[in-house]
Amino acid sequence: MSSQRVRTASAFLPLLPFVLFIAAGIGYTVIQSMGAWITVRPGDVYPAGYGVILQSAWFYRSLLYSLWIAAVSTALSVVLGTVLALLLRGLPQQLYPFALVYKIPLILPHVVIGLIVLVGFGRGGVLGRLAAAPGSTALISAYVFKSASFVTLLVYAVLRSFDARQLETARMLGAGAWQSFRHLLLPVIGPPAATAGVIVFLFSFGAFDLPFLLGASRPAMLAIDIYNRYWYRDLPARPAAMASLVVMFLFSTLFVALYFRLVRRQKHGTRHV
Amino acid sequence: MCERSARASRRPDVVRLALIIALFGLPVIMLLTSSLSARGAATLTLRAWRYLFAERRTFLTALASSLGYGFSAMVVAFASSVLPAKALARAHGSRIAVVEAILLAPALLPSITFAIGVHQLFIRAGLVDTWIGVLLVLSFVSYPYMLRALIASYESIDPAYEQCARNLGAGALRTFVRVELPFLLPGAVAGGSVVFLVAFSDYFLVFLIGGGIVPAFTSYLVPFIRSADYSIAGALSLVFLLVPVVLFVLQDRALTVLLRRRGMAV
Numbered sequence: 001m002s003s004q005r006v007r008t009a010s011a012f013l014p015l016l017p018f019v020l021f022i023a024a025g026i027g028y029t030v031i032q033s034m035g036a037w038i039t040v041r042p043g044d045v046y047p048a049g050y051g052v053i054l055q056s057a058w059f060y061r062s063l064l065y066s067l068w069i070a071a072v073s074t075a076l077s078v079v080l081g082t083v084l085a086l087l088l089r090g091l092p093q094q095l096y097p098f099a100l101v102y103k104i105p106l107i108l109p110h111v112v113i114g115l116i117v118l119v120g121f122g123r124g125g126v127l128g129r130l131a132a133a134p135g136s137t138a139l140i141s142a143y144v145f146k147s148a149s150f151v152t153l154l155v156y157a158v159l160r161s162f163d164a165r166q167l168e169t170a171r172m173l174g175a176g177a178w179q180s181f182r183h184l185l186l187p188v189i190g191p192p193a194a195t196a197g198v199i200v201f202l203f204s205f206g207a208f209d210l211p212f213l214l215g216a217s218r219p220a221m222l223a224i225d226i227y228n229r230y231w232y233r234d235l236p237a238r239p240a241a242m243a244s245l246v247v248m249f250l251f252s253t254l255f256v257a258l259y260f261r262l263v264r265r266q267k268h269g270t271r272h273v
Numbered sequence: 274m275c276e277r278s279a280r281a282s283r284r285p286d287v288v289r290l291a292l293i294i295a296l297f298g299l300p301v302i303m304l305l306t307s308s309l310s311a312r313g314a315a316t317l318t319l320r321a322w323r324y325l326f327a328e329r330r331t332f333l334t335a336l337a338s339s340l341g342y343g344f345s346a347m348v349v350a351f352a353s354s355v356l357p358a359k360a361l362a363r364a365h366g367s368r369i370a371v372v373e374a375i376l377l378a379p380a381l382l383p384s385i386t387f388a389i390g391v392h393q394l395f396i397r398a399g400l401v402d403t404w405i406g407v408l409l410v411l412s413f414v415s416y417p418y419m420l421r422a423l424i425a426s427y428e429s430i431d432p433a434y435e436q437c438a439r440n441l442g443a444g445a446l447r448t449f450v451r452v453e454l455p456f457l458l459p460g461a462v463a464g465g466s467v468v469f470l471v472a473f474s475d476y477f478l479v480f481l482i483g484g485g486i487v488p489a490f491t492s493y494l495v496p497f498i499r500s501a502d503y504s505i506a507g508a509l510s511l512v513f514l515l516v517p518v519v520l521f522v523l524q525d526r527a528l529t530v531l532l533r534r535r536g537m538a539v
Contacts, residue, residue, distance in 0.1 A: 011360035014353040015376060015420075018413050022379055025390030032390075087289050095290050101297040107517045109474030111491055112510040115498050116300045119307050119507065149297070199381065206383020208477040213498060223385045230389060242389070249386040256381045260374040 026249060033242035038235050046236055049243030058225065059244055065219040067251075069136065070205035073143035078197045080144060081151025082189060088152065089159045105149045110142075114213035117142040138214045139221075146210075147200040154192040162188050191266045198259040206252055222248055301514065308507035321504040332493065336512070339490040342408045343473035347465040349412045350419035355457075358423030363432065373424070380417035380471075384478055387413075392481055402484040410482045411472040418471065422464025426457045455532075462528055470517060 031037045035046035053059040088099055105113060117138050162185075170180045211221035220228075222244065229241035311318045325332055361373050379387075391410060392401065400406030430453060438448040476491040483489060490513070497506040 008360050008364055011356040012372070012376075013356075015357050015416070018353065018379070018416060019376065021391060021394070021409075022387045022413055024394055025387035025392075028390035028393050029387070032393075084293065087293065091286055091290060095286055098290055099293050101294050104297045104301060104514070107470065107514065108510075109476065109491060109513055111474075111476050111495055111498065112304075112513050115494075115503065115506050115510055116303060118498065118501075119303055119503050120300070122503070145300070202381055202383065206385060208383075208385050209475075212477070213495070223383065227385065227389075245386060245389065248383065252382050252386055256374075256378050259381060260370075260377075264370065 029242050029245050029249070033239055033246050035239045038238050046239050049239030049241070052240040053243050053247070056240070058219075059240075059247075061219045062222045062225040062244075063247070063251075066205055066222040069139060069143075069221065070201050073140050073147065073204040074197050074201040076140065076144045077147035077151050077200050078193050081148040081196070082155050082193055084148060084152040085155035085159055085189070086185075088156050089162075089164075102149050102152055105146045106153065108146075110146065110207065110209040111213060113142050113146045114210050117145070117214060135214060139211060142210050142214055143200075143204045147203065150200065151193060151196040154196045155189050158188055158192050191262070195259060195262050195266070198255055198262065202252060202255050202259075205255070206248060301511075304507040304510050304514075306507075307503045308505075308511065310504060318504075321508040324505055325508055331488075332509075335488045335490045335493040336516075338404065338488040339473055340516070342404065342411055342479075342489075343469045345408050346411050346415050346472035347419075347468045349408070350416040350468045351423075351461055351465065353412075354416055354420040354423050358420055359427050361420075362424050362427030362430075376420060377417045379413055380415070384414050388478055388481055395482060401482060402486040404483075404487050407479050407483045407487050407489070410478050411475060414475075414478065415468040415471040418467040419461070419464040422460040422467075423457060426460030427453075430456045458528065458531070462524060466521065466524070469520070473516070474513070 028037070033049045035048045038044060038046055084102060088096070088102070091099055108116075121138055121141075166184050167180055170184055175183070206223055208223045208227065211224050226241050226245050226248070229237050229244075233241075308321050309317050309319070311320065357376065361369065361376075388410065391413070395401045395406050395410070400409065434452050435448055438452045443451065474491065476495060479487065479489045480492055480495075483492065485492060490509075494506060494509045494513075497503075497509065
């Protein structure tokens with residue numbers, strides 16, 4: 001039994017270096033947030049960053065702004081992505097290959113999505129007249145464009161195995177459109193939409209590339225704010241930057257845990273049915 | 274009569290399809306037109322394409338470097354994930370679920386939360402500004418996609434197959450290559466595609482760890498976007514669309530041929 005356990009444990013050795021590096025990176029962040037290891041000289045110690053960020057307005061503003069952008073992007077992506085998946089479901093087989101264009105945003109790098117939004121919102125762009133795009137609008141559009149197809153991908157995967165005759169039966173038995181949706185479709189598409197939503201939220205909350213290209217500087221997304229404070233200020237500013245990074249990490253961990261809870265519950269759900 | 278009603282019922286489908294194509298196809302056309310237009314004017318010009326042709330050496334170096342770490346990340350992810358995936362697929366219990374969650378988490382966590390610390394470590398290890406350093410940091414964030422695909426593949430393999438092969442005298446390596454690998458291949462290819470895309474598309478980590486010294490396609494593109502030269506940026510972006518599409522078509526052909534040769538494809 002115990003040799004079996006040793007064998008299972010040793011199977012994880014190939015991934016150990018990666019996990020250790022990441023853990024060390026986070027550890028380094030925590031240490032610098034406490035004011036130590038800012039310079040190579042061992043004697044140099046700065047005040048910890050937590051007191052600074054708790055009393056500063058920029059930190060709360062950036063944190064709330066990031067959460068808000070992430071929430072709006074997630075809500076729009078989930079709704080749009082689900083609607084798209086429902087549209088795809090009804091398409092006849094021979095038209096489906098053309099609809100595969102919905103996967104384009106999945107292939108394109110974030111910096112290209114950023115470019116598309118800049119060109120689209122720019123002077124002479126298709127959307128130029130629609131909005132004199134402030135940073136938030138551009139940023140949310142980019143996130144939604146990228147993430148909606150991700151939601152579609154996950155939701156459509158379960159919809160494909162959904163038997164449409166159930167809807168017909170429900171209609172024959174007198175169910176209205178809302179009732180059919182609520183009791184037949186929602187239980188099927190809800191779980192993948194929820195897990196996709198958590199992933200989209202995490203991504204829009206903490207990614208760097210898109211706000212770097214599109215974002216406003218005030219208020220800034222947390223990732224950008226931290227990056228700028230870390231690199232473009234004096235060394236004494238570093239503990240505060242790292243302290244906000246630790247807070248960001250804790251928030252993210254919360255959502256990662258939520259994701260795995262959802263996935264686990266879904267797994268058990270299918271097993272019992 | 275019957276045909277006409279069939280056609281009439283198809284019309285909404287076509288409208289739906291047109292909507293989807295407009296939503297996702299239009300941006301690509303936008304990139305193409307911006308690559309062909311002069312700055313701030315509505316005239317057609319090949320300036321951007323000419324520029325890229327003249328600059329083909331830097332441009333191709335950047336592309337080759339990005340393709341290189343993209344493919345290498347795939348190999349690294351496969352090599353490091355096979356054994357853990359098997360162990361995770363065969364073991365059960367809440368403790369193993371926590372291990373699985375921790376191993377998959379690096380793909381979900383915003384990379385900046387550990388990247389700045391990793392950068393400091395890499396400085397001490399001499400890995401900053403090196404191609405290997407870039408590959409390493411990209412592996413951190415991309416291997417979970419391979420791991421997850423391989424776990425799913427292993428869950429579909431009956432452990433009895435392995436036992437059979439062993440009983441018939443096959444060694445561990447032979448069992449892996451002849452019995453397990455064919456089952457793993459489709460999952461490995463699917464996971465590998467995502468790993469490649471994540472590594473190939475990344476800007477922030479490459480820029481942070483590569484320091485602008487390691488050539489990269491995203492690092493080549495971004496300055497054009499930031500200086501609002503949307504025609505050259507547009508032309509470069511089309512390459513980003515083309516490379517994955519070409520690779521996926523090739524990979525699909527290769528996989529079909531391979532599986533057919535083994536008599537596994539229908």
